[in-house]
Amino acid sequence: GAVVSQHPSRVICKSGTSVKIECRSLDFQATTMFWYRQFPKKSLMLMATSNEGSKATYEQGVEKDKFLINHASLTLSTLTVTSAHPEDSSFYICSASPPFGTENQPQHFGDGTRLSIL
Amino acid sequence: AQSVTQLGSHVSVSEGALVLLRCNYSSSVPPYLFWYVQYPNQGLQLLLKYTSAATLVKGINGFEAEFKKSETSFHLTKPSAHMSDAAEYFCAVSGTGNTGKLIFGQGTTLQVKP
Numbered sequence: 001g002a003v004v005s006q007h008p009s010r011v012i013c014k015s016g017t018s019v020k021i022e023c024r025s026l027d028f029q030a031t032t033m034f035w036y037r038q039f040p041k042k043s044l045m046l047m048a049t050s051n052e053g054s055k056a057t058y059e060q061g062v063e064k065d066k067f068l069i070n071h072a073s074l075t076l077s078t079l080t081v082t083s084a085h086p087e088d089s090s091f092y093i094c095s096a097s098p099p100f101g102t103e104n105q106p107q108h109f110g111d112g113t114r115l116s117i118l
Numbered sequence: 119a120q121s122v123t124q125l126g127s128h129v130s131v132s133e134g135a136l137v138l139l140r141c142n143y144s145s146s147v148p149p150y151l152f153w154y155v156q157y158p159n160q161g162l163q164l165l166l167k168y169t170s171a172a173t174l175v176k177g178i179n180g181f182e183a184e185f186k187k188s189e190t191s192f193h194l195t196k197p198s199a200h201m202s203d204a205a206e207y208f209c210a211v212s213g214t215g216n217t218g219k220l221i222f223g224q225g226t227t228l229q230v231k232p
Contacts, residue, residue, distance in 0.1 A: 006161070032218055043208065043222045044162075093161050097218055106152060107220055109161035 003027055004096050006110025014118055015086060021079045021113045023050075023094030029074035030096035034107065035067075038091040050077040084117045091115075120145045120211050124223035132231050137196040139226050141183075141209030144190065150212035151192045152220065153183055155205050162208065168192060179203070204230045 003026040011019050023033055031052045036044040048069055049057040056069035066088075068080040077096075081088050091114050095107040125140040143149055150169050154162040166177025173185045183194045192209060209223040 004161075034219065043225045044220075046219060046221075049219065091159075095162075095220075106164045106167050107162075107218065109154075109163070111161040112159065114159060 004094065004108045004110045006094055006113055008113060009111060010114045010116075012116045012118065013084065016083055017117075019081045019084055019115060021081075021092055021094075021115075023077045023079070023096070023110050025075045025096045025108075028096075028098040030077075030098070031074060033071060033077040033094055033096040035069065035077075035079050036093045036095065038093060038112075040091075044093060047079075050079075052077075081115065084115070086117045089115055089117045120149065120221050122209050122211050122221055122223035124207075124209050124226050126226055127224060128227045128229065130229040130231060131199045133201055134198050137181075137194070137199045137203065137228065139194040139207050139209075139228065141192045141194065141223060142190050143192060143209075143211050145211060151183075151185065152210045152212070153177065153181070153192075153194050154208045154210060155179075156208065156225075157205050165194070165207075199228075199230045201230050201232065204228055 005024045005026050007022045033050040035047045037047050038044050046059050047062045050069045050071040052071045052074055058064045071077040091112050093112040095109045097107050121144045123142045152167045153165040155165050156162050165181050166175045168175050168185045176182045181196045183192050185192050207226045210220040
């Protein structure tokens, strides 16, 4: 079945550091990937839609200069948290689906990245 | 606009008992609905999906869900709970406009007692 790989699984770093998270579709091409943020005991909040070869589409209230998204190939999207601060600490999850119609194709999720900013 | 409401943030059942997790949706168009499960510190795994082919949908791990348009519901059930079913469960609806976006409910934590 479709597999999405996310790396790293956990990051602990100092305040002010920029952190890059990778999301790869391993056995299919994904023109669109999604980035979510999940707070403890909370649901997933969609941050942005990553579009291969074009700019990402950010949800309202998400700072695009803070959360840089690059989707340079059909199998890789990256999320960079720039100058991270403790309030950016969270669980970040990506998802993707094969491009054969999108409304009824399930999203396949990565295993998430636990980001902790000290 | 589409939305999903999961009734009950926490459900506790005994091992072997019926599991019922409630989900109601709001959608201006025929919805595509999904149930996902999340284990601690992991991503989401698809349990099942409704895409208008059949109202009773069977998924993995013995779960199933029934789409009821009149009640705008898509409740998840399992006849007999296992300890391994303890996890967070999310109901989601696919956004309009063929974007692939998912709109998630608030999640329900399922606790299974021995």
